[in-house]
Amino acid sequence: MVSNDKYDYIEKLVLARIKPKEEEYSKLRKAFNFIKKHVENVLKENNVKAKVTLQGSFAHDTWLSGDNDLDVFVLFPPDWSIEDLRDKGFNILLEAAKRIGKYEIRYSQHPYVRVYIGDIRADLVPGYEVVSNKDIRTAVDRTPFHTQYVNSKLDDKMRDQVRILKKFLKNLGIYGAEIKTKGFSGYVAELLIIKYGSFRNLLREATNWKHPVYINTLDNEEEFKKIKRLLKQKYPESVLYIPDPVDPYRNAAASVSLRSLAIFVVASRCYLRKPDLVFFFDEQTLNQEIVVESLDNRCLLLVELPLKEKLPPDIIWGEIQRVGDRGAKVLINNDFNVIYWDVWTDEKEKSYILYELDYCEKKNPRLYKGPEYWAKDRVLRFIAKHIEHNAIGPWINMHGQLVSLKKRKYESAQNLLIERSWEYIVTPHFKGLTPKIHVVTRDFLEKIWGQGGISKWLMKSILRRPKWMEKCIE
Amino acid sequence: MVSNDKYDYIEKLVLARIKPKEEEYSKLRKAFNFIKKHVENVLKENNVKAKVTLQGSFAHDTWLSGDNDLDVFVLFPPDWSIEDLRDKGFNILLEAAKRIGKYEIRYSQHPYVRVYIGDIRADLVPGYEVVSNKDIRTAVDRTPFHTQYVNSKLDDKMRDQVRILKKFLKNLGIYGAEIKTKGFSGYVAELLIIKYGSFRNLLREATNWKHPVYINTLDNEEEFKKIKRLLKQKYPESVLYIPDPVDPYRNAAASVSLRSLAIFVVASRCYLRKPDLVFFFDEQTLNQEIVVESLDNRCLLLVELPLKEKLPPDIIWGEIQRVGDRGAKVLINNDFNVIYWDVWTDEKEKSYILYELDYCEKKNPRLYKGPEYWAKDRVLRFIAKHIEHNAIGPWINMHGQLVSLKKRKYESAQNLLIERSWEYIVTPHFKGLTPKIHVVTRDFLEKIWGQGGISKWLMKSILRRPKWMEKCIE
Structure with missing residues (x-):
């Protein structure tokens, strides 16, 4: 049994590092007031009555030091139509953003505006001013009730x-x-x-x-x-x-x-x-040599797909995950064991799927398991399909099942992933693209060492053991 | 639908080739009378009353041409003890056998004598003369009732x-x-x-x-x-x-x-x-070149075990099958896929087990599947066991299961079969023996081409497709 003191001690240390300091609070508060002023100006100019509110973890006061994010919800009259909100409401926020400084248009369920003030990132989101949680119309409208609820508890x-x-x-x-x-x-x-x-x-x-x-x-x-x-x-x-x-x-x-x-x-x-x-703090300094050595006798294939256009992150990640999943099924159907797969994207230029397989090349014949002896028609079909010049069998095994060994259609997983790309690259924004398949070798890793995100993700995906797990058994 | 004529035609052809001719009948009948006379002589000399009877497929008249086997059951008085039957009874048969000609002692449940007269093989088996099938004492005693039943039907x-x-x-x-x-x-x-x-x-x-x-x-x-x-x-x-x-x-x-x-x-x-x-007649003329070509990229290992002593066939086959089964389990536990296995013995000098595996050598790390996240102690044990310098992971996969990749203990199936022979060579008459492991290659096959049984069995086991199966789909 670990004493409570030990937990208290650790958690106190954590808190000391993650609890925002008073300067951070006042910096974010100032930024909010700055934004609020600009939005209210544009509202006045347009003769619109709306409330500029603060939501999210800053409003809940559950944010972490260094997370300089603000959720600014501008709540418009509930008698506005959805179209008005998305058009008129959104344009007022856009106009305000232009005056505030650097900004970009973002999408989740609805479009909204993100502005940057120094190292602060603030999302300006249009919503309805709803009196009761029974009147919620969009996901956005729920947020003020969350703030209210959390702060009451x-x-x-x-x-x-x-x-x-x-x-x-x-x-x-x-x-x-x-x-x-x-x-x-x-x-x-x-x-x-x-x-x-x-x-x-x-x-x-x-x-x-x-x-x-x-x-x-x-x-x-x-x-x-x-x-x-x-x-x-x-x-x-x-x-x-x-x-x-x-x-x-x-x-x-x-x-x-x-x-x-x-x-x-x-x-x-x-x-x-x-x-x-x-x-809580596990900045893994990945030793490149260890990563490279771990590659011995493994088969790691990296599928690279270009991103043709700017898309909301959820769309990109959703599609690349689906492509990854379909690709895994294509590999499995062709008798390559998928030991691990994961995806990553920089959300701008490229998407990646990493597959680890038991083997990249299989030159031996493939075992086909057929029906049991009592499955009349399937037995005949299996026999007909598997009597071939270069097949071993079919034969009847000790479980009374028909089996055969046959030359495989794809001996190379890499070729399979190239030639059958139409079968797994099926999502709206990837469809028709030709994947590049990299075999992850020492040379390949050395080429991408410095490249930030992809390199870090790839190294973590290769070694796979989280640092905290080692603590579990010490 | 196949017409009845077609079946009739085939079955008539079969029958013409397998139904014994009158010469065969008289040859076997003569042999039986010869045996009977000798046994009756020895019985008389020993002042024992017993019946010399003909049983089995000759007595049932369901034998096939060329099967020159006789089952001669000598039925002793039911008041004899089992010891008397096995001792006195058996010795009478043995004495008769000596006078008849070439003979050997065989064992199934009880010892019995086999005699050879020309190309005829006759088993002399001692049993009881039992009046009702309620009084059956040994498996042998049942046989006369079978003859009676079959002939009545x-x-x-x-x-x-x-x-x-x-x-x-x-x-x-x-x-x-x-x-x-x-x-x-x-x-x-x-x-x-x-x-x-x-x-x-x-x-x-x-x-x-x-x-x-x-x-x-x-x-x-x-x-x-x-x-x-x-x-x-x-x-x-x-x-x-x-x-x-x-x-x-x-x-x-x-x-x-x-x-x-x-x-x-x-x-x-x-x-x-x-x-x-x-x-019915499928004398496969196995083309050696086809057999050799089919070996490409396959892993066939032949385990050879010497026979130290003469044993009843059922004992040898039973033991070698058990050893084969245990060996398959050792291979599977070490992540070699056993695609096929079979055994063969000449019943005199050597026994063999043939294994076909997916690979003979596996240099890649092995995937270990651990418990699901909720299995408290097993999770901790798995983590402890799999955190090693040269392990990938453990990690938690998308099914919430712990997995890890680790260097395998045995990279070579051949070494595994040699080093762990104590784990599968466990039956009374094989225990302690050192197996010879042959990799089935062209060279190996050429060495044993001529050697009758083993060569024929091996070729059939390699190609595995019975000839009749091809008929199924024509």
Whole structure:
């Protein structure tokens, strides 16, 4: 048993490094006021009444030092049409952004404007001013209710617990609801602390989780039972169900993948056994030589696809993941074992899929398993298909099943990925593209060493063991 | 649909070749009388009253031309003790054998004597003269009741049908209840014809078989239901249940393996589609060049074990099969895929196991699949075991399962089979022996071309496709 002092000590150290300092608060507050002033000016010029509000983790005061992000929601009258909001509302924000400084137009469900003030990034998002959570029309409208709810439930101590949890999730690579991460959103982190009171309590709970996990964020047990049933129907694929208290028919944790949940549970168990800073700060200095040496006798293929146009990150990541998944199936159908696959994109120029296979080349005949002897027509079809000059068999094995050994169609996984690209490069923005297939060798790695994102992702994907995992057994 | 004429034509041709001629009958009859005289002389000299009887397929008149085998059962008084039978009884037969000519002592459940007269082989077996099948004491005592039963049920037409069936089974390599074959005994062939009336009817039935198959050889449906249940308990591994009408609590088809059953069913289907002589006479002239060419990029390992002493065939075959099975498990546990394995022995000097593997050498790391994230202790144990300098991972995959890639203990299947021989060479008469492992190459095959049994078995095992299977789709 680890003493509570040990956890307290570690968590205090973490907090000292991630809790924003007063200067950071005032810098962000000033930036908000600056933005607010400009937006209100444009609103006045257009004779529009709207509220400029602060939302998100700054408004919840659960943000981390260094995360200079502001969520500025401009709430327009509820009698505006959706078209007005997207057109007139959006243009007012755009005009304000132009006056504020550097900006760009972004898309999630709706277009919005992102402005940059020094190292601060602020999103200006148009929404409705909604009086009750029953009147929510767009995902955006829900946000002010989240702020209200979270602030009514969190005290300062719990806010620090949220910060610790967020840093933990970030370091595990499972913080964020985007398709890229399929992890835990900031709001989910807050709901979990509201439910369990503290980071450590949550982790103790998590060690008992087995999907599907249901977390009662509602006061009412009867109500929760009903909601559980409904959420299970509405989100059949979810592994974690957390009814959004503001809108209980929504699963706030819908984004969490099985892998993210599993990482969280295993890391929780490891942290409780061996509390350590490595669970929060794990800047892996990857030794290039170790990475290169680990390549011996492995087959790592990197599929490279160009990005033809600028697209919202969720679109790019969603498509490249789908292409990656289809590609894995093509490999498996051709008897290459896919040991690991992952995707990465710089979101600008290129997308990548990394496959690790058992072998890149298979020159030996392939084993085809046919039907059992009693499956009349299938037996005849299998025999007909597998009697070939260069086939061994068919024969009947000791399980009474027909089997045969036959020369394989593709001996090289690389050729397969090139020649059958039409079969897996199927998403709207990739379709028709020709992939470049790189074999990951020492030479290839040396060529991309310096190239930031891709190089770091590739090295991590090759070694694969997270640093915190080593703590689990020491 | 194939016309009945076509079947009739083929079956008539078969019968013309397998039905013994009158000269053969008289030759065997003469041999029996010769044996009988000698045995009766020794009986008289010893003042013992016993009956010298003819049993088996000659007595049933279901034998095939060229099968010059006689089963001579000498039935001693039922008041003799088992010891008397095995000692006094056996010695009388031994003395007779010495006078008859060339002989050898053989063992199945009991010792017996085999004598040779020209090209005729006769087994002299001591048993009891039992009045009712309720009084059966040894397996031998059952035989006279079989003869009685079969002869009461078969007419001459059905006897020919048995012959056709036996030849069909023989050619498929599934005729015989010995451990070597695990197929259909002559008595089972007779029971099947008694049940279904003809070869063709039986085959039509067999195309609908799916194991476990129960065949009602009793007159009574109620009785059969009861027996079925009991046989299933007594022979839980059987795939085919045929109550012995002479002793219904015995499954006459206990020896039939799943593979033998499956071959019979598939071949039945093929024959009914395309009746052809190849189903009965399939002397494969194996083209050596084709065999050698088929070796390309395959991994075939032949394990050779010496036989230290003369043993009953069932013992040798049983042990070598068990060793083969254990060896396959050792290979599989070390991540070599066993695509095929089979055994063979000359029953005198050597035993062999042939393994076909996906690869003989695997230099790439091995994928270890660990527990799912929620299996608390197993997760920790897996992590502890797989964190090694030269391991990739462990990592958590998208199914929430822990996995790792690690250098394998054995990169060479050949070394594995040598170094771990203690793990599979475990049967009484092989234990402690050192196996020789041959890689089956062109050179190796050329060395053993001429060597009869082993060479023929090996070539068949390499190509594996039975000739009749090609008929199925023409």
